[in-house]
Amino acid sequence: MLPKLFRLLKLIVYWIDHGVFTLIMYLLTFLPRALLARFYPRLFRLWSMSFVHALDVDLRLLQNHRKPLPEHFLMIGNHPSAFEDIGIPALFDVASVAKHEVKDWWIVGRISAAAGTLFVVRDSKDSRTAVFQQVIDELGRGKNIALYPEGGCKGRAIAPFRYGVFDISLQTGIPIVPVFLHYEAQDVFEWRAPQTLLNKIWHFLTSPNNRANYYVFDAIDPRGFDSKEDYCDHVHKLYLQWQTKYLE
Numbered sequence: 001m002l003p004k005l006f007r008l009l010k011l012i013v014y015w016i017d018h019g020v021f022t023l024i025m026y027l028l029t030f031l032p033r034a035l036l037a038r039f040y041p042r043l044f045r046l047w048s049m050s051f052v053h054a055l056d057v058d059l060r061l062l063q064n065h066r067k068p069l070p071e072h073f074l075m076i077g078n079h080p081s082a083f084e085d086i087g088i089p090a091l092f093d094v095a096s097v098a099k100h101e102v103k104d105w106w107i108v109g110r111i112s113a114a115a116g117t118l119f120v121v122r123d124s125k126d127s128r129t130a131v132f133q134q135v136i137d138e139l140g141r142g143k144n145i146a147l148y149p150e151g152g153c154k155g156r157a158i159a160p161f162r163y164g165v166f167d168i169s170l171q172t173g174i175p176i177v178p179v180f181l182h183y184e185a186q187d188v189f190e191w192r193a194p195q196t197l198l199n200k201i202w203h204f205l206t207s208p209n210n211r212a213n214y215y216v217f218d219a220i221d222p223r224g225f226d227s228k229e230d231y232c233d234h235v236h237k238l239y240l241q242w243q244t245k246y247l248e
Helices: 002-028 040-054 084-091 100-106 110-113 124-140 164-172 199-204 228-246
Strands: 058-063 074-077 094-097 118-120 145-147 176-183 210-218
Touching: 002 110, 002 210, 040 084, 040 110, 058 084, 074 084, 074 164, 084 094, 084 176, 084 210, 094 100, 094 124, 100 110, 100 118, 118 124, 124 145, 124 164, 145 199, 164 176, 164 228, 176 228
Parallel strands: 058 210, 074 145, 074 176, 094 118, 094 145
Antiparallel strands: 176 210
């Protein structure tokens, strides 16, 4: 009884804290974008971690890389859940690429846009081309970008990768840092249509196992590959190996 009461009180405190933080973040979005760019992304990382705490998820960063990670990088991950939309920016200094629908989410969409999130209409070739160039431009300004080469939330099983991020890495010479995302309560965290964001928030809060493991591996240098196809195939095989190791 006491552990349940303690957890309830803790969650109440976390949600009050996150609610106040969210209100402040929302009001700040009405400032000029040029001003926001100076400080808002750093606040977004703190806000994301505040959201993680409010959801009572035990987020673990597991550093499986043998060499120091580069300061400038593209980050990729598998995309089994909606949770990584806050889990990745909570742990890493990155701007993310997200589906265009996120921009229309109440309050959260406006906060994400102000933090520098790039939005793509996945079914639109023109939109994908525009975001491709946006990612290159943002990398040129020194930012780190996170995206999901499966092209959307595909569940726990690794789906085929799209070539875009590997093409960008080859063109810019910027290495890719791969992160393998593993939720121990896979059935709870996995996104399945037609679930909504509110559905998933409830699932996270009521999960019988709240641990999320984010495994970070050595950066992959694009100079080792002659084409985006070879590059993509190599990295996809690594993810299939990690899937076998951590999920099966």
